Amino acid sequence: MRFLSQKTSVAYATLLVTSFIILILQIILASYLRAYLKLPFLSVSFAFLGLSSAGLVAYYYFRDLTLPQLLFKVQALLQVFGILLIFYFCYFFQNTIQSQINPLVNLVLQDQIPTDQDVRSFFAAVYKLSFSNGLYFSLCFFVVGLIFSLIYKFFSEEAAKLYFYDLCGATLGCVLGSYLLNVVEISTIPILIALIAFIFALLISLRGEGSRLGMMSSAICALLAGGLLISNTVSDAFHVRIENEVWSEWNAYSRVTLVKKGFDEKSGEMEYKFMLDNGAGIAHVVKFKPDDPYRLKPFEEFSAATLAFLKGTPDDMLVLCAGAGNDMVESYSYSRGRTDITGIELNPLIVKKARSTEEFHLKEFFERDGVHMIVAEGRTFLEATDRKYSVVLYSWAGSPRNTYLGITANTSQFLYTREAFQRVLNILKDDGYIGIVNGNKLKLLGSFKKSFAALGVEDISAHVVLVAPRDVVEAGIRSNMLGPVDHARLLVKRTPFTAQEVRLIQSNARKMDYLLVYAPHTDGLDLHPNSLEAAKLIRTVTAAKDVRAVLTDLSNRQLADYRPISDDKPFLDNYYHLPSLLSIGFWRDYFAGNSQLAFSHHLLHFYNFAFVLVLILAGAFMLGATLLIKRREVRVRRDLPWLYFFSCLGIAFMFVEISFLYQFILYLGNPIYSFSVILAGVLFSLGLGSLASDRLCGSRRLNLRTIAILCAGILGAGYVYIPWVITRTLGMGLAWRILLAFVIILPTGFILGMMFPQGIKLVGRINRNLLPLAWGLNGYLSVIGSALSIYLAPIVGFSGLSLIGAALYVTLVLVPLDMPGEG
Known part of the structure; x- marks a missing residue:
């Protein structure tokens, strides 16, 4: 028993360490996918693709191993894992990133609207970059998955404790992974992970659990990894540079790069941009001139800041998505220092670098009286503040990629939901208004309708003004507002606009060569005929009794999604409309070669559709092949219920x-x-549930059917209480929110954590050789679930996904899971 206990402790330690390092690896992959594809949660798909494939391979080739054979293979697999990461760091990462990144950046630096061909080339490069790196990481996860499969198979009776150590390691990996993104170069982290793998393989040998050859190879590999780690720490030899780069750094939010835009002929100076995630976002830089602080004049040309001055100089203003302070510098100059300006920027690295670059003089600007640059998440600030503002300015936000791939949920999108607008209306002064630059204005008007309804205002047609560039209006402003790049600028006032205010707005807009598109009190005003056409649509939306019905009807006719957005469905830039795929008109235009919004937008989703389809077919093929080859070993009545269970x-x-x-x-x-904190909390609570499952199920207090009912019940309750808690505590400090997030998910994770280990334990008693197949099938369905959830979320909402999960848990009650002896 003592011998078995020692070997079991090695298994516990192995799962703890390997789970720890692969969760760090998964966070790195999530950062890459967020930077290049804006879909960080696809990292879950790539991870489970590798892990589940390992389960099927283990089912095929690793049958009855002795304990020494198991430990030898674990040691060897850890070395292979480390070598794969070394190769990735030294060759694969450098070549794939460098070959794709500069063409992407060039698109951003051109400062022009890309053509359809530019967009398609852009996304082809992005997907190639993201999937090549994701698939390589899947290979790394495959190697670690072999370790998991072998250990769970050999020690199946200890499944609950193994699962606990597995999840504890994953929890630690989540926490440390986010920390590392903020303190070291991202290219250093894979080497650090490889070094940990080599050292642990060496420790197994030193305990007498491996071979002498394994000991020597582990030591050599550890020295190599250590040398590379030191080399990359003291130099930037492995830094992947982009064109016109001044510097570049990663943090947990994004990759931030300062690039030279080119010389400005008017000022004779070099212009700069902060570029986020290699072009996914832009923060323009306006240098502050201490000797000439009021050099910029309003309405010489359009900028986001001019929206705050269209009806006069405000006493105070709030700038959301303030970036490097561009709008703040302009507003300070426009008001000649008379306006009190507060800017909110999420990414601390942008503000830090803007302050520290002496050439910009922004540190001095941010320290001036009446200027307040605050690093905070916009919604959190809105919920916490009790100050009233004359103007709330929504500056440029979001990502060019979101315009075409709107199924992502960037943090900035939560500023445009009906819940956010309701809060903004509450912090406006009685005569205050909101200025919004980007985003589809029809969706925003639908969301504002919902927000004003909470204030008792049903018809908001007198609260809204829209202006747009003259050339856009002349080309057809209505069609522009129905497209993915909406050039109309929106003003929404807490109280109705007066006729005098409308005339002043029109006068100031014309100075920038902007025209009035829609406003109340337009009798006697000179409006462009195209504005009159757009005004009919806007008036229909703003005065509608049922705005959702109106926008749903418009969506069905235009084959694109214009419905209002909420915190549960915050997809501001999403035009993906599922009924379009069922429309004859959509496919008629497709085969006729007609380029329209629905087709251009949906085409880019076909990349992801293809990815999901390939995963489904691959899983079906491997499962079918496995069952065919091993059909004599699989007993339908005994094994298929358990395969469905997993x-x-x-x-x-x-x-x-x-x-x-x-x-x-x-x-x-x-x-x-969210990925690291919530995943850490989920994994930790799953581990606690796993640890308690032996006692609760062993005493016959619970069985799998009862646990399935509890899972469905607590998920149903979470559908109600999680949004309620989030809404009412959003203004609290980050530390308190992290603590509350753990408390919220702890009971759910605890109950869900009982299912898997108890299933492993029971199947191990029936047919131990079935365990790797069950593990692999569980992983493949996890891949499909994570990929499908990206498309289901815009349809059913974030909370709706948990309801689907609850329904699936209910189906387990109908499966004969408690009959291990029958067959």
Whole structure:
């Protein structure tokens, strides 16, 4: 027993360490996918693709191993894992990133609207870059998955404790992964992970659990990894540079790069931009001139800041998505220092670098009286502040990629929901208004309708003004507003606009060569005929009794989504409309070669559709091949219920997990923080549930059917209480929100954590050789669930994903899971 206990402790330690390093690896992959594709949660798909494939391979080739053979293979697999990461760092990462990144950046630096061909080339490069790196990481996860499969198979009776150590290691990996993104170069982290793998393989040998050859190879590999780690720490030899780069750094929010835009002929100076995630976002830089602070004049040309001055100089203003302070510098100059300006920027690295670059003089500007640059998440600030503002300015936000791939949920999108607008209306002074630059104005008007309804205002047609560039109006402003790049600028006032205010807005807009598109009190005003056409549509939306019905009807006619957005469906830039695929008109235009919004937008989703389809077909093929080859070993009545059990667990849990991750983006203010904090909390609570499952199920207090009912019940309750808690505590400090997030998900994770280990334990008693197949099938359905959730979220909402998971858990009650002896 003592011998077995020692060997079991090695298994515990192995799972703890390997789970720890692969979760760090998964966070790196999530950061890459967020930077290049804006879909960080696809990292879950790539991870489970590798892990589940390993389960099937283990089922095929590793049958009855002795303990020494098991430990030898674990040691060898750890070395292979480390070598794969070394190769990735030294060759694959450098070549794939460098070959794709500069063409992407050039598109951004051109400062022009890309053509359809530019967009398609852009996304082809992005997907190639993201999937090549994702698939390589899947290979790394495959190697680690072999370790998991072998250990769970050999020690199946200890499944609950193994699962606990597995999840504890994953929890630590989540926490440390986010920390590392903020303190070291991202290219250093894979080497650090490889070094840990080599050292642990060496420790197994030193304990007498491996071969002498394994000991020597582990030591050599550890020295190599250590040398590379030191080399990359003291130099930037492995830094992947982009064209016109001044410097570049990563943090948990994004990759931030300062690039030279070119010389400005008017000022004779070099212009700069902060570029986020290699072009996914832009923060323009306006240098502050201490000797000439009021050099910029309003209405010489359009800028986001001019929206705050269209009806006069405000006493105070709030700038959301302030970036490097561009709008703040302009507003300070426009008002000649008379306006009190508060700017809110999420990414601390942008503000830090803007302050520290002496050439910009922004440190001095941010320290001036009446200027307040605050690093905070916008919604959190809105919920916490009790100050009233004359103007709330929504500056440029979002990502060019979102315009075409709107199924992402950037943090900035939560500023445009009906819940956010309701809060903004509450912090406006009685005569205050909101200025919004980007985003589809029809969706925003639908959301504002919902927000004003809470104030008792049903018809908001007198509260709205829209202006747009003259050339856009002349080309057809109505069609522009129905497209993915809406050039109309929106003003929404807490109280109705007066006729005098409308005339002043029109006068100031014309100075920038902007025309009035829609406003109340337009009798006697000179309006362009195209504005009159657009005004009819706007008036229909703003005066509608049922705005959702009106926008749904418009969506069905235009084959694109214009419905209002909420915190549960915050997809501002999403035009993906599922009924379009069922429309004859859509496919008629497709085969006729007609380029329209629905087709251009949906085409880019076909990349992801293809990815999901390939995963489904691959899983079906491998499962079918496995069952065909091993058909003599698989007993239908005995084994198929358990295969369904693990399949259902995989897809149901993934829907629940992705639902949590999405819902807490808003709460924690960052997709990567949501990924690491929530995943850590989920994994830790799963581990506690796993640890308690032996006692609760062993005493016959619970069985799998009862646990399935409890899972469905608590998920149903979470559908109600999680949004309620998030809404009412959003204004609290980050530390308190992290603590509350753990408390919220702890009971759910605890109950869900009982299912998997008890299933492993029971199957191990029936047919131990079935375990790797069950593991692999569980993983493949997790891959499919994580990928499908991206498309289901815009349809059912984030919280709706957890309801689908609850329904799947209910189906487990109908499966004969408690008959291990029958067959």
